[in-house]
Amino acid sequence: MTDLLPLAVLGLGPMGRALATAALAAGHPTVVWNRTPDKAAPLVAQGATLAPTAAEAADRARLVITCLIDYEALRATVAAPAGNPPATLVNLGSGPAAEARAMASWAAQHGTDYLDGAILTPAPTIGTPAATILYSGPRALYDRYRAVLACFGGTSTHVGDDAGAAAAYEMALLDLFTMSVGGLAHAYALATAEGIAPAAFAAYARAIGGLLPGMADRFAGHLEAGTFPADISSIASAASAVTHVRAAATARGLDTAALRAVQALLDRAVAAGHGGDNYARLTHLLTRESESIS
Structure with a gap:
């Protein structure tokens, strides 16, 4: 050929x-x-x-x-x-x-x-x-x-x-991109509402984005091992943080639908006894089998 x-x-x-x-x-x-x-x-x-x-x-x-x-x-x-x-x-x-x-x-x-x-x-x-x-x-x-x-x-x-493997990768990666961009837009809206100039906020936003590569590797390791030690941060602390963010966004009249969805997921994890686990545990709670995972 x-x-x-x-x-x-x-x-x-x-x-x-x-x-x-x-x-x-x-x-x-x-x-x-x-x-x-x-x-x-x-x-x-x-x-x-x-x-x-x-x-x-x-x-x-x-x-x-x-x-x-x-x-x-x-x-x-x-x-x-x-x-x-x-x-x-x-x-x-x-x-x-x-x-x-x-x-x-x-x-x-x-x-x-x-x-x-x-x-x-x-x-x-x-x-x-x-x-x-x-x-x-x-x-x-x-x-x-x-x-x-x-x-x-x-x-x-x-x-x-x-035949579906490439599309499966793409959909999961688009999921990550879409949710990340939505979070970025919401963060800029909150920063602007609080009087922070977009250019001033950008430097700190980049730093937060820089945490994701390491988190991706840690998620993979914890999910493959099936263990979720909170050696850096825990679901319980994330639940507390999102409560504060939601209150701040509500006070500024911002749409909090996405934050409410995240808070509901975190609350489910805490209620199921996983407050002391790390964030990778949330992946299991997003599956249909979540109620049976201990």
Whole structure:
């Protein structure tokens, strides 16, 4: 198999355009398709071929890369009655792991070799060393196309034969990002309400953010060991702290819905006798089996 494989990129949002640009830069003959054809103009100027339909784009390529809004759009695009399913499909869109697994089942039923992927870095990183992409599905299939997929840059990692593995990583990481950004926005709102200038607050906010890498490692160690010693801080102290923060936010008229949710989780942990444990114990209390964990 030549490294200069004919590729099709379906879906030309910012990430899809970045993927097509990287493929072209690597010398791959690239066919593109988008529901709004005008978005393809800059890529055509770089040498891409615009196909009138997704089916025609897929027919012209050995490897089809998709980057669509969700799995429903993905299936509607590649299952169009006007064409045959792609021979090999790599989905780099986003969605829950269960939907990735369902898509893999659909692909198997239609004779399509399928990899699912998760792009963990922004569109401008694609084609550069800063890109990070996870892939899941048959390892042999990933190995077959690894040299081609390398054109998207950075670090590519196969995370398992389970087609949903990459999406599972992405959803959990988006969970972390979303909750962190929400907390950051709320913290700035409270600081501003208290008369603290955003620029002055930023230095201390960065310091708090710097605690997270170490906490991530400690969480992993405690969860794998199943032990939760409060050698740094405890759930009981966190429960006291969030009570104070909620009172301060309420006094300033801020929305405290997220704080109430966190406080409810901490209160559950304390009531269950885990006030003397560390924060990693909270992970168990977020599962359906929490009531049975001692």
